[in-house]
Amino acid sequence: MARATVQDVARTAGVSVGTVSRVLNGSPAVSESSKEKVTAAIRQLSYRPLASARDLRRDRTMRVLALAKNLDSLVISEVFRGVGDAAADSGYVSLIAATSGDLEREQQLVDMLRNGSVDGLILFSPTMADEDVEAVAEHLSVVQVCEIVDAEAAFGVSIDDRQAAYDITRHLVETGGRRLAMIGNKNARSGRLREEGFRQAVTEAGLSPDRMLFGEGSFGFHAGRSLARKLLEAEHLPDAVFCGTDIVAAGCVRELTDAGLRVPDDIAVAGFDDSAQAEMCVPELTTVRQPAYEMGRVAFTELLTRMTVPGAHRRGRTFLPHELVVRDSTKG
Amino acid sequence: MARATVQDVARTAGVSVGTVSRVLNGSPAVSESSKEKVTAAIRQLSYRPLASARDLRRDRTMRVLALAKNLDSLVISEVFRGVGDAAADSGYVSLIAATSGDLEREQQLVDMLRNGSVDGLILFSPTMADEDVEAVAEHLSVVQVCEIVDAEAAFGVSIDDRQAAYDITRHLVETGGRRLAMIGNKNARSGRLREEGFRQAVTEAGLSPDRMLFGEGSFGFHAGRSLARKLLEAEHLPDAVFCGTDIVAAGCVRELTDAGLRVPDDIAVAGFDDSAQAEMCVPELTTVRQPAYEMGRVAFTELLTRMTVPGAHRRGRTFLPHELVVRDSTKG
């Protein structure tokens, strides 16, 4: 039982392929009677237009690709949920792929844009070098989310990471923090921006950073614990710690708590992202909320403009507002 | 600067389109000199074969689609990481799509298999009715992971949920549990199987279930808390609770702890999945480990067989071994 083609439908319905195609695409130039015959034939043969043939002729796929290293963070899955919903609203399908940080895989996936497998690309923390992102974005529709290359070669949607880190650090200062430490991650660009914001807030308060600890590679719960252990080894403990993500903050809180310290009384801890872990931690984490879902929606909208409006400028940046969420891990 | 075609490459290289195609596909019947000329022309024009034209002619895409409601669980992201790695090993690209539980979206995505956008489909907890899954799997390559329809219409890969729940419940009994409650989820089929396993273990121990609580809709941390609150309202507290997922167990532990109870001394709590939350919980959760990554790999391998071996039987089931992980939330 081979696949039915538009020819088969035409034959069964007793019309020409042109008419079948017109029915398929809702052209008004079809008589009511032919439309019925064609519809019946389509149902009878359970016919589906073959995607590759259609894409070839139309020169577009109505598909976009969203790329990330992993899917294990709630921020990513919320961003992509936003992308997916916005895409569906516009009749697009959004596909997601994870590269596992493998550069070759990532190249292969980006090639899906270059070879016309998809019409647009949304990049979340690419592995490739900035200039490669720029090169791809030069001629094709690419939008970055959250992690954005310095050069404004492509379009990007994110919060202002520097400002957000500044804000939450100021909160630590205003609630009595004097010896401020940070546990961060230099790998990601956003991590570096958060470090900048932290340093600026500390400096403006007339203080200087107590300890700056940076994790290599994986940056999760265990990294948070082991970096917090380093804090404990020091002679003078900091009285406030800003962590680059909630998960790390949760690990940090756990390690401090296990060592008999009270959070926030002995030491305040702040996270970043307002992920589910922020509420699951004891005490619940003070953190910065990223509007992840909304960022995804905006990213797709921007992408759509670039895909459909010919002269749309391909570079630039949209910042979405972040929000300080004060909970129990810092002094009220 | 329009896209270069195989014709352009042929012209530039001074050969025929046939030769270009042969170089592209590594056919041995090409002289060294033509190969070089073609390679040079390809680089010069930065040519990429158009996916839709290639797919149309070849009648396959080398792409598979992995479908799930959400991507917010670590089990899913691990399963899909396994699928992605196994696919890459075989030269396939695996794309992921989330349906947000929207039936129409799901239909549209499943149609990608029927209209040849992808060669195979991996289903994780579909929204559609069982018979629809069967109908699709009848003629096309479909493999289910984790959540598997009763009827053995399609192929499935999962752990033995009933047995796993049985095992962890037995553990609760063996560590002194006499009044056993369960917090579960009837929506998912795996949830019902886990309930069966729980009931069987309780019954075999000569006991009867204390309380059976089932969440509707969202089944996360807050659901765990609010269902645990119901436990607290009862006159006699259970001395052991089996929760359908770690997140729910974490919520449950939190609510009980906040109420001044000691876990596991006053009440033991067990989870399911061995997700990251199991280790982040205080006390760390006793749970059942699903070999999620491995399940993803196996699912793709099974799918590959179905896609490439013509007569491969399309139904059946592979169970992967689960593992009881005993931590501090139950008595040692």
Next chain:
DNA sequence: CCCGTTTTTGGAATCGATTCCAAATAGCAA
């Protein structure tokens, strides 16, 4: 140097849906 093999090449046909153009039909007024 010629003939039979083997290797390499060119080019037309093909995949299936869309679209354009010309032709046919319908509809309407006079």
Next chain:
DNA sequence: TTGCTATTTGGAATCGATTCCAAAAACGGG
């Protein structure tokens, strides 16, 4: 009925890569 416009239709051309077949070139042995 005739003539004109408006609607509907058929069918060929097209998109770009692959593949098959026949032709051409290269090769080797005698």
